[in-house]
Amino acid sequence: MVDSVVTFALENLSRLLVSEVTLLASVEDQIKSLRDELSFMDIFIKSSKGKREDPLVREVVNQIIDVAxxxxxxxxxxVVNVNKQRSRNMFGKCFYSKHHVMxxxxxxxxxxxxxxRINEIYQNKSKYDIQQGDFESTIENKEFAKDSSLLARRRDVEEDEVVGLVHDSDEVISRLDERVDSSRRVVCIIGMGGLGKTTLARKIYNSNKVKCMFPCRVWGFVSNYYRAQELLMSLLKLLGLSAEECKDLSDQEKMKEKVKECMSGKKYLVVLDDIWKTQVWDELQKAFPDDNNGSRILITTRVEDISHYTRASFTYRLPFLEESQSWELFCNKVFCKEKCPHELESFGMxxxxxxxxxxxxxVVLAGMVAKKEKSQREWHKIKDHVSWYLAQEDYRIVTDILKLSYDDLPQILKPCFLYLGVYPEDYEISVRILCRLWIAEGFIQAKEVGTSYSPEAEDIADMYLDRLVERSLVQVASRRSDGGVKTCRVHDLLRDLCILESRENKFMEVCTELDINKHNSRRVSLQYRGKFWPIKDNQSHAHARSLLRFGERAYWNDKSQGWKRIRNSFKLARVLDMNDVLLYLSPSSELKTLIHLRYLKMTIRDSEIMNNTLDFICNFWNLExxxxxxxEYCSITLPSKIWKLKSLRHIHLKYYVKKWTWGASMSKMKIGExxxxNLQTLGDISLDVRTTSFLNxxxxxxxxxxxxxxxxxxxEEEEELLGKxxxxxNKLRTLKLIGISEILLDPNVFPSSLTKITIKHFxxxxxxxxxTLGQLPYLQILKLCEGKIHGYVNCEAGDFLKLQVLHVTDVSMVDADSWKIEEGTMPHIRHRLIRIIPDETC
Incomplete structure (x- = not known):
């Protein structure tokens, strides 16, 4: 992550030089010079990766981060101060002219x-003989040695009989024993680090059934820093070659041929444990012959792409242990399969x-607890600080194994992963919101979105999330009806890793206490119960770029603890996500200075505060x-000035009131507007004459x-307005109609690009x-919720040719048989939910 800090600073400077060229005209040369200096710092940062455990190198890297x-x-x-000066009237400009020069x-x-300061850093590098060219040659050797050490430590904590693996092993063994296809086939076990993939593979490898099935069995440990020749040599030794026979096999290709020769004609099982990269398969697969005798290759990996790449015939996703299984495993280790004393049960659980x-x-926790005094006092101390104990030097194997997945991430994904630490434990994260936060933070770089043929930033963010899921770093909590990830979670221990890594690099800080002034990070996540704004009125967070708040509902009605604190402490903010903070006061004039803001989320009490807030929002020209x-219900009008925000991509206006069917209105459009x-999302907007005028x-x-x-x-005007x-x-993909029942029957009125339609409260x-909807050529999802259909519905062959998802829930019709679906209708349907409420009045 350290690499990204300087890179982000460079990209921010470059972006500002282009987008704010008029504001930066007076200092353009100095900023360009500074950007060039940081470019050299960036090169040093990237080349120092293998030597950051050296205290001197780590200190230089930290100094570079501070400078960036x-x-x-x-x-x-x-930029903020120049903008403030330019926004003043003639008298204000004259009055503050001296201040501007200063x-x-x-x-x-x-x-x-x-x-x-940069020159001093360079001098210190030379003074202490820190040369970037020395680093790269030592990286691989150090990482390989570290990996080997970690393997040895991991074997110390592996269990011969881990609970919960009986079903898992039976399932995989049955797939290995399938005789439908006798050609060589691949079976994959996928899961997060520490989940027991290697333990499960060993259980399978050593089972009597597998020994009978495969007369020839060999085990190869791959790892993230594998070396082909060392792995091939280990396989040859397992195949029975003597040290003398192996001595002359120094060429990698000859070693592959020898492995193939030794296994030829035999029904074999090869276990390739802990594969990280597809190139491993490219290098090794030719060493394993396919004699059409039912031989199998069993792979364990954290990376789902390995399964696709090797064309695995079966992929087993290893689940987490259930609570009862976790407790059984803990007791087996602590009490040697004896029963836990009753007075310690609650603490242990x-x-x-x-x-x-x-x-x-x-297993690691149990090993530590087993060495402690078995008393309520001792167990109580551990119970409240499990993560802290697991992170200590003697027990850091858990953190180290999880960190392997983080270290292996491409640089562009590391900040996206660390950002997950801003959410509380067990939080179900909205993927749509997460992706927009990533974009606002600058993790999705502009150069990737440049041309008209490039994917949208949101599509790239979705792809990044998929890659984190595929690497077993993010868990899918729920999926959208189109199959995409709707919400996700991160395991608590991975979240702890995010927080630890973020704190070291000042990337992000989670605050669970009342005083957050002592923190010095670019992003602040408030996660505590109580008053919303506990920090002192000072400049301690003038450097912070993001504020995200989580917790119970809070009320913001004190001017001394309101917008003024935002202005002083987060004046350079890009993200303000004030979850469940109810605003009882209008923003102050100083809020106009938040021109760097890209993401804003808040809840507002009434119409006056809302309309005042919208006026101020019109000053945030970077808002996305x-x-x-x-x-509660309040009459809202979007001001015409808001459309001057050219970066604006998404507008969401939502009422907390359940089943409310009215939306916000728009101001009159000015001539020549x-x-x-860039606007992609607009909701919830009232279907009226002004809205129609804008869109039309x-x-x-x-x-x-x-x-x-x-x-x-x-x-009665709805039908005509909706048609206009x-x-x-013509680019609309998702349409949601709330409280609207009058819809034109002509399918040609609807954009052919529509893939999803929701009609609610009708x-x-x-x-x-x-x-009519059945004639839309690309419609994939149709949802009808909480309404009344007056009559019978008949779907005929040829209707809904592309539909995949149909939800009809809490809809009143004459009876349960009022909806007829003939054969040939919806040929591609994969999920259908129909819940009709019989109502004779229909």
Whole structure:
């Protein structure tokens, strides 16, 4: 992660030089010079990776991180101050002109100070003979030795008979024994580090059934830093070659041929334990002959891509232990299969719960507890600090094994993974929100989104999440109806790893106590119960770029603890995510300075506060995502100035009131208003004349998601207005209609690009509308929720040709048989849920 710090600072400086060229004109040369200096620092950071355990190198790296952050702060602060000066009227500019000149001198002095500090770092490198060229040759040897040491330590804690693996081993063995296809086949065991993949493979390898099935068995430990020749040599020794016979086999290709020769004609089982990279398979597979005799290769890995790449015939995803299994494993280790004393049971069970079903953590914890006094006093101490004990030097094998997955991540994925630490334990993370936060933080780089043929930033973020899931670092909690990940979780021990790594690099700090002033990180996650804003009114967080708040509902009604604190402590913020903080006061004028803000989420009490807040939001020209929620119904009007925010991509306006069907309205559009090219998501908006005018004139040409709510007053106009809206949105993929029942029956009105339609809280829906929706060429998901269909629905062959998901829930119809689906309808349906409420009035 250290590598990303300087890289992010460089990219931020480069981006500002382009996007804020007018604001930076007076200091452009100095910033370019500073960027060039940091480029050389970046080279040193990347080349020092293998020697960061050296205290001197670590100190130099930490100094470089501080300099990179300082450079970013100076430039971002300058942009804020220049913008403040330019926004003043003529009198204000004259009055503050002296201050502005002083500010220019101050920025020059600060940049010169930073450059002087960089020169001192270079001098210290030379003084202590720290040469970047020396590092790269030592990386592989050090990492290989570290890996071998970790393997030895891991074997010390492996269990011969781990509970919960009987079903798992039987399942895999049955797949190894399949006789349908006698060709050589691959079976994969996938799971998070420490889950017991190697233990399960050993149990299978040593079982009597497998010994009978495969007369020839060999085991190869691969690891992340494997060396082909050493692995092949170990296989040859297991195949019975003497040291004398192996002595002349120095060439890798000859070794492969020898392995193939020794195994030829035999029915064999090869275990390749802990594969990380696909190139391992490329290098080894030719050494294993395919004699069409039912031979098998069993692979264990943390990386799902290995299974796809090797074309595995079966992939077994090893689950976490259940609570009863965790407790049994703990007792086996601590009490040698005897019963736990009753007075210690509650403490012991709490300890095992903290391991969240990870066998390695349970075994290591149990080994530590077994050496302690078996008393309530001693167990109580451990119970509340399980993660801390597992991170201590004597027991760090758990952290070290989990850290292997983090170390193996590509550089672009490391900040995305560490960011998961901002969420509380066991938190179910919305993937959609997470991806937008990643984008706002700058983890999805602009260069990847550049051309019109490139994927959208959101699509790249989804891909990054998929890669973390495939590497067993993120758990899928729920999936969307289209199969994508809807919510996810991270194991508590991996979360602890995120927090530990983040703290070392000042990347992020989780605050669970009342005083957060002592922290010095770029991102602050508040996770405690109580008052919302405990920090003192000072500049201690002037460097922070993000504030995310989690916890129970809090009320923000004290001006001294409100917007003023945001201005002073997070004036350079890119992210403000104030979950469950209810705002009872309008923002102050100082909030206009938050021009770096890209993501804003908050909950607001009433109309006056909402409309005042929206006026201030119009100053945040970098804003990408706006997520506003309302405690109670209030009349909301989006100001026309908001469409001048050219970076705006997503607008979400939500009421907490259940079954509320009205949305926000829009101000009158001014003549000559420019298009909002980047807007993709708009909701919840009232379907009225003004909304229709905006959408009908092509104001949002790239809109892909739209939520429309019923208009106040007459509903008979809805049909005509909806038709005008939909005809102009040729890129729309997702449409949600809330409280709207009058829908045109002409399928040509709907954009052909639509893949998902949700109709909710409707009354007396014409059943012919279902037939209309059935004609849409690319519709994959249809959801009808909480409403009434007046009549019978008949779906005929040829309707819904692309539909995959149909949900009809809590919908009133004449009876349960009111919906007829003929054969040939929905040929690609994979999930159908129909819950109809019989109602004779329909």
């Amino acid at each position: 952050y300082q450079a970013e702060d100076v430039v971002d602060t300058y 500010m220019l001198h101050e920025v020059n002095d600060q940049i010169n100070t930073i450059k002087k 709490e300890m095992t719960k903290a391991c969240k079903g990870l066998p390695l953590a349970i 995502t706006l997520h506003l929620m309302f405690e 420019a298009k909002v090219e 004139k092509g104001m949002f040409p790239n809109l892909t998601k739209l939520t429309l709510c019923r208009m106040e007053g007459r509903q 809206v939909l005809q102009c949105l 009354s007396k829906l014409d059943p012919r509308i279902i037939k």
